[in-house]
Amino acid sequence: xxxxxxxxxxxxxxxxxxxxxxxxxxxxxxxxxxxxxxxxxxxxxxxxxxxxxxxxxxxxxxxxxxxxxxxxxxxxxxxxxxxxxxxxxxxxxxxxxxxxxxxxxxxxxxxxxxxxxxxxxxxxxxxxxxxxxxxxxxxxxxxxxxxxxxxxxxxxxxxxxxxxxxxxxxxxxxxxxxxxxxxxxxxxxxxxxxxxxxxxxxxxxxxxxxxxxxxxxxxxxxxxxxxxxxxxxxxxxxxxxxxxxxxxxxxxxxxxxxxxxxxxxxx
Numbered sequence: 001x002x003x004x005x006x007x008x009x010x011x012x013x014x015x016x017x018x019x020x021x022x023x024x025x026x027x028x029x030x031x032x033x034x035x036x037x038x039x040x041x042x043x044x045x046x047x048x049x050x051x052x053x054x055x056x057x058x059x060x061x062x063x064x065x066x067x068x069x070x071x072x073x074x075x076x077x078x079x080x081x082x083x084x085x086x087x088x089x090x091x092x093x094x095x096x097x098x099x100x101x102x103x104x105x106x107x108x109x110x111x112x113x114x115x116x117x118x119x120x121x122x123x124x125x126x127x128x129x130x131x132x133x134x135x136x137x138x139x140x141x142x143x144x145x146x147x148x149x150x151x152x153x154x155x156x157x158x159x160x161x162x163x164x165x166x167x168x169x170x171x172x173x174x175x176x177x178x179x180x181x182x183x184x185x186x187x188x189x190x191x192x193x194x195x196x197x198x199x200x201x202x203x204x205x206x207x208x209x210x211x212x213x214x215x216x217x218x219x220x221x222x223x224x225x226x227x228x229x230x231x232x233x234x235x236x237x238x239x240x241x242x243x244x245x246x247x248x249x250x251x252x253x254x255x256x257x258x259x260x261x262x263x264x265x266x267x
Contacts, residue, residue: 003061004028014066015040016121020149052078062088062142069093069264076104083109088139090114094166095264098132110135112143115165118173120150128165130156167257180205
């Protein structure tokens with residue numbers, strides 16, 4: 001049997017990772033979670049423990065830290081022995097730098113930062129990865145394998161880009177859900193019953209996402225395919241594509257999220 005994976009924190013993202021690892025045959029898995037959800041408890045395979053004090057004394061293939069940033073800052077020192085054992089440390093905490101983790105785990109700690117997103121719960125996520133200087137080529141291969149279990153992966157050459165990733169793909173699913181809600185409310189304002197508008201908006205965005213995934217052309221071209229000269233979509237484009245329209249709004253929103261991620265990193 002291969003060395004087990006250690007997961008610290010098994011909330012929604014941690015549970016998604018466990019499901020992905022089980023499906024990919026990447027076990028065995030030990031997960032530290034003081035308040036396991038019913039969904040987590042139903043999973044067959046992981047060894048669930050309530051506290052770091054209860055984990056077995058053994059070597060680990062990797063330690064994936066899936067804690068909220070504020071929790072990781074409070075608990076980081078407790079993971080020093082694991083990092084010092086030579087275990088690859090993979091953190092998915094936003095706003096928590098390699099510098100901070102190395103301060104608690106040692107300058108020789110092998111660290112990879114990862115920023116996944118919530119569609120990983122259905123194996124449709126995307127994760128950006130950054131390897132700290134002490135991480136080896138084998139560490140990068142392992143990190144990619146573990147995060148690929150919940151979707152696509154991309155590598156970053158500079159750590160500071162993780163803040164932009166957090167703002168685009170990390171927070172991005174929420175932007176899409178807000179869009180669905182706004183589209184449904186606009187449908188109601190146009191006279192549709194609320195239930196009908198909600199069904200139409202949800203199915204439209206879900207179907208458009210599937211089409212985007214299936215068609216290799218860029219999103220702007222797919223948008224143009226819907227519009228006909230003088231038609232209804234073109235009328236809407238005059239609002240959405242105006243100088244102060246959707247692109248400007250999204251740019252401001254992403255910049256606000258990026259700035260906040262950067263602020264968290266400095267704090």
